[in-house]
Amino acid sequence: MKVGLFIPCYVDQFYPGAAIACLQLLEKLGVDVVYPKNQTCCGQPMANSGFEHLTGGCNDLFIKNFSEFDYVVGPSGSCVLHLKEHLHNHDNPEIATTLSNKLYEFTSFLTDVLKVKTLPARFPHKVGVHQSCHGQRGLHLSQMTELVAPEFSKPGSLLNMVKDIELVHLSRKDECCGFGGTFCVAEEAVSSKMGKDRVEDHLHNGAEYITGVDMSCLMHMEGILHRQGSKVKVLHIAEILNGE
Amino acid sequence: MTSREKILSDVKTNQPDLTTMPDVDFLLQEDVDVPEKFIAALTAIGGHVIEVKDYAAIKAFIAENFQQPSRKITTISQLGDIAEYIEDDSLAPHSLENVDYTIIGSDLAVAENGAIWITEDKIHTRVLPFISQHLAVTVKRKDIVPTMHYAYNKIASTDYGFATFIAGPSKTADIEQSLVLGAHGARSMTVFLIN
Amino acid sequence: MSEIQNKTNHADLAEVFNNDEARVDWHDETLWWIRSKRDVAVNKISNWEDLRETASQIKHNVLSNLSSYLQQFESNALTNGITVHWAVDAKEHNQIVLDILKKHSIDQMVKSKSMLTEECHLNDFLEENGINVIDSDLGERIVQLAKEMPSHIVLPCIHKKKEEIGELFHQHLGTPAGNADPQFLTETARQHLRDTFLTRRAALTGVNFAIAETGEFVVCTNEGNADMGAHLANVHIASMGIEKIIPERKHLGVFLRLLTRSATGQPITTYSSHFKRPNKGKEMHIIIVDNGRSIQLGREDFRNSLKCIRCGACMNTCPVYRRSGGHSYHNAISGPIGSILAPNLDMEKYADLPFASTLCGSCTNVCPVKIDIHQQLYKWRQVIVKNGYVPAAKTVSMKIMDWTLSSPTAYHTAGKAGRFVLKYAPVIVNNKLNPWYKHRDMPEPPKESFGEWYKKNRNN
Numbered sequence: 001m002k003v004g005l006f007i008p009c010y011v012d013q014f015y016p017g018a019a020i021a022c023l024q025l026l027e028k029l030g031v032d033v034v035y036p037k038n039q040t041c042c043g044q045p046m047a048n049s050g051f052e053h054l055t056g057g058c059n060d061l062f063i064k065n066f067s068e069f070d071y072v073v074g075p076s077g078s079c080v081l082h083l084k085e086h087l088h089n090h091d092n093p094e095i096a097t098t099l100s101n102k103l104y105e106f107t108s109f110l111t112d113v114l115k116v117k118t119l120p121a122r123f124p125h126k127v128g129v130h131q132s133c134h135g136q137r138g139l140h141l142s143q144m145t146e147l148v149a150p151e152f153s154k155p156g157s158l159l160n161m162v163k164d165i166e167l168v169h170l171s172r173k174d175e176c177c178g179f180g181g182t183f184c185v186a187e188e189a190v191s192s193k194m195g196k197d198r199v200e201d202h203l204h205n206g207a208e209y210i211t212g213v214d215m216s217c218l219m220h221m222e223g224i225l226h227r228q229g230s231k232v233k234v235l236h237i238a239e240i241l242n243g244e
Numbered sequence: 245m246t247s248r249e250k251i252l253s254d255v256k257t258n259q260p261d262l263t264t265m266p267d268v269d270f271l272l273q274e275d276v277d278v279p280e281k282f283i284a285a286l287t288a289i290g291g292h293v294i295e296v297k298d299y300a301a302i303k304a305f306i307a308e309n310f311q312q313p314s315r316k317i318t319t320i321s322q323l324g325d326i327a328e329y330i331e332d333d334s335l336a337p338h339s340l341e342n343v344d345y346t347i348i349g350s351d352l353a354v355a356e357n358g359a360i361w362i363t364e365d366k367i368h369t370r371v372l373p374f375i376s377q378h379l380a381v382t383v384k385r386k387d388i389v390p391t392m393h394y395a396y397n398k399i400a401s402t403d404y405g406f407a408t409f410i411a412g413p414s415k416t417a418d419i420e421q422s423l424v425l426g427a428h429g430a431r432s433m434t435v436f437l438i439n
Numbered sequence: 440m441s442e443i444q445n446k447t448n449h450a451d452l453a454e455v456f457n458n459d460e461a462r463v464d465w466h467d468e469t470l471w472w473i474r475s476k477r478d479v480a481v482n483k484i485s486n487w488e489d490l491r492e493t494a495s496q497i498k499h500n501v502l503s504n505l506s507s508y509l510q511q512f513e514s515n516a517l518t519n520g521i522t523v524h525w526a527v528d529a530k531e532h533n534q535i536v537l538d539i540l541k542k543h544s545i546d547q548m549v550k551s552k553s554m555l556t557e558e559c560h561l562n563d564f565l566e567e568n569g570i571n572v573i574d575s576d577l578g579e580r581i582v583q584l585a586k587e588m589p590s591h592i593v594l595p596c597i598h599k600k601k602e603e604i605g606e607l608f609h610q611h612l613g614t615p616a617g618n619a620d621p622q623f624l625t626e627t628a629r630q631h632l633r634d635t636f637l638t639r640r641a642a643l644t645g646v647n648f649a650i651a652e653t654g655e656f657v658v659c660t661n662e663g664n665a666d667m668g669a670h671l672a673n674v675h676i677a678s679m680g681i682e683k684i685i686p687e688r689k690h691l692g693v694f695l696r697l698l699t700r701s702a703t704g705q706p707i708t709t710y711s712s713h714f715k716r717p718n719k720g721k722e723m724h725i726i727i728v729d730n731g732r733s734i735q736l737g738r739e740d741f742r743n744s745l746k747c748i749r750c751g752a753c754m755n756t757c758p759v760y761r762r763s764g765g766h767s768y769h770n771a772i773s774g775p776i777g778s779i780l781a782p783n784l785d786m787e788k789y790a791d792l793p794f795a796s797t798l799c800g801s802c803t804n805v806c807p808v809k810i811d812i813h814q815q816l817y818k819w820r821q822v823i824v825k826n827g828y829v830p831a832a833k834t835v836s837m838k839i840m841d842w843t844l845s846s847p848t849a850y851h852t853a854g855k856a857g858r859f860v861l862k863y864a865p866v867i868v869n870n871k872l873n874p875w876y877k878h879r880d881m882p883e884p885p886k887e888s889f890g891e892w893y894k895k896n897r898n899n
Contacts, residue, residue: 009844012889013854014882019889023897035893041844048798048817050824051837057845137800145478146756146804148487172471176758180797185874187795189454192878193463193762194797223879248525251729255681256506258737263503265686266496268693271486285706333719337671338637356696357706370718371670374663374710392692392707400689405716409695411707414663418578418594420601421469422621427577428629428636429663429710 006074009041018236025242036065044082075106077135111154124164128207131174132214179220275390286358289412314344346376359411379430449795453763467761476704495809498746508651515654529559551665552576553645557771575664590765593751642668646679655715659708682745697807701750746808753802775802790828793819
């Protein structure tokens with residue numbers, strides 16, 4: 001099995017630690033992983049701003065970089081969802097469909113493809129899990145509180161394999177953090193308020209770390225924590241699952 | 245082209261290809277403890293349920309609980325001796341303005357939400373159950389169905405000029421979500437459940 | 440107020456709303472509480488998801504056969520003795536109402552809640568034509584006294600604090616100053632409106648469902664105001680959008696189970712009244728209104744928005760709505776559903792609304808008729824951009840972004856520059872011109888990108 005590692009642009013530029021953890025854990029689990037170095041971005045920032053018609057270049061590049069792999073894995077629910085819903089190729093629609101079917105968000109790849117049952121990780125801290133909306137509601141990484149349906153959580157189950165970790169209870173367990181791509185600057189007031197409220201839920205319930213499947217949400221919350229002078233840190237879930 | 249023709253023509257041009265109507269009968273699911281569920285549902289939305297054996301018990305309850313002189317109206321002949329009995333639509337709606345207590349009958353109640361089905365022939369004057377300060381309804385235990393699907397199965401081919409489901413007293417929570425009973429309709433709703 | 444009136448886009452209006460953070464918290468908590476009540480109610484129904492799917496399919500059938508259903512409904516309603524009118528737009532609707540009132544020399548009307556009449560701005564039109572209109576739903580009456588629009592389709596004055604309502608009642612209804620007790624204020628409204636009900640010869644109501652099979656329509660209220668108005672008046676006018684049709688009476692079982700549980704967490708509204716024939720000697724009118732709906736019906740990506748049964752669940756769950764208030768949507772119908780309906784009416788005026796969302800998808804999940812609301816918000820963004828309703832600067836920056844991201848060389852150069860700026864000259868970026876920095880910091884710049892690390896640490 002040959003896996004292509006898809007690292008979203010902002011993770012590449014701002015959070016290399018999350019990408020390294022992702023790569024190292026996949027390697028530990030015996031996966032043959034390659035990072036195609038010419039990758040850039042999935043095109044979501046443009047598409048969500050209404051400029052999906054300008055994302056052709058991003059699509060072509062993604063297809064060029066990743067078509068050869070058996071699976072493509074990325075540590076971001078949001079970018080993966082965007083590609084699954086919108087990756088297309090005008091001349092060869094099938095190549096895009098095939099590729100998006102092989103595309104997995106990191107925790108769902110661990111859960112559904114590798115069927116991971118144990119992890120050699122330890123993380124002796126209180127951790128709040130942020131359910132990033134696109135991963136949760138878009139990719140169904142965990143059950144949604146709006147639906148009348150059985151509980152499950154792929155990221156939650158993986159975190160429960162980590163020794164000495166304590167997951168904190170949140171009063172609103174799947175409310176959006178307000179990042180929303182360009183929403184975070186276009187609707188600055190509401191975005192910041194949503195982020196503040198989300199962070200407060202974690203702080204109030206005693207989290208020392210906030211984790212999740214999307215670094216973008218975590219970057220937003222980290223920005224607020226930092227401004228507040230809080231010692232609470234954000235970590236991508238791969239960094240916890242790859243711990244010690 | 246009239247507005248009617250224009251609307252119908254625009255709709256016809258723009259409507260999507262015909263899709264099939266889904267079956268709704270699969271939603272009919274038997275339930276247990278139906279009367280108990282009705283009592284719980286109506287109580288939860290602010291109604292009162294009084295279980296009685298017969299009309300004599302209803303009279304006794306009203307005599308004990310509504311002693312003050314007041315205008316009481318009923319459309320049930322058996323209760324004609326304790327309230328003004330109305331048997332047709334001869335009363336003008338506005339003349340009901342000062343009614344304090346109204347007792348009407350129903351032959352359909354719904355367990356899942358505490359709703360009681362009232363048809364025009366049971367009230368004669370449409371405004372009666374709304375304008376009265378307090379409302380009481382008699383219903384037989386055997387006439388309670390589990391869900392709205394069962395209710396509409398019964399109602400499906402019946403005829404009426406006006407009918408309504410009433411579930412509890414009139415209420416509002418428009419001011420800061422504080423629940424207040426007695427908005428514009430009846431301030432209280434009592435259901436006499438006849439065994 | 441003047442600050443609000445000068446701003447007409449969601450982001451600016453929301454910023455004004457957020458100037459009072461305690462009030463934002465109060466608004467958010469109040470609506471979240473309703474969302475929580477909804478969760479409790481729907482979790483009692485084991486086949487809730489089947490109900491939603493069934494409702495969605497029934498509504499789809501309605502949309503696919505709407506022209507026939509409308510004619511069937513009309514024909515049955517006429518047989519029932521109801522007068523049926525057709526209005527292409529808001530203007531025609533309002534004129535029909537006025538003509539009916541004039542015919543009877545009526546200059547005072549009582550009205551129960553109808554979002555359609557808000558959409559048509561009926562009250563303003565009637566007032567201009569010498570007709571006094573009193574809204575009888577308590578929340579609607581309150582916003583009417585305050586000369587405001589409803590901020591929520593089910594809870595019209597959810598944005599108002601009880602003290603403000605107490606003050607309004609003091610000014611307009613003569614209650615003692617400082618009394619803000621909801622029980623007392625509701626009782627005052629009951630007394631005041633009872634006189635109104637008893638003296639009005641015309642009543643207007645909305646329509647929740649119109650049944651093609653029988654020609655009857657159903658109106659749902661908790662207060663009983665629609666019934667008090669309609670049964671005491673000589674003339675009952677009911678206004679309905681063309682999409683309110685459902686095929687058969689038994690389908691009400693599906694919709695009445697969904698509507699109020701989704702809206703407020705109640706199992707059903709107190710009153711679900713079925714109007715089939717006018718009372719002896721009285722008149723019943725139905726006005727069937729298009730006002731852009733047939734256009735929306737033709738938009739494949741957006742026609743499902745016409746399935747809406749106006750429960751307001753998408754507003755209660757929306758984290759943006761809760762923190763920006765209904766008025767920030769500057770449209771009769773606010774929140775997520777308003778944001779996908781409004782651009783159909785005026786794409787330029789409402790170009791901002793589809794962007795007033797993080798696309799979190801909670802709205803789609805609570806929707807009792809499974810409208811793909813957040814997907815439609817995404818699609819409206821594409822349509823709005825293609826129609827040119829975005830600032831030119833944004834178009835230019837998006838084109839640069841595309842060029843950068845399509846080219847690995849340009850991207851790697853830009854990334855280095857970005858991190859260089861962050862690391863060595865934070866003051867340049869960290870200023871008030873960049874909205875990010877108002878309440879947030881940027882991440883600490885790493886010494887190398889993952890790409891650079893990978894090149895050093897893995898041999899490929």
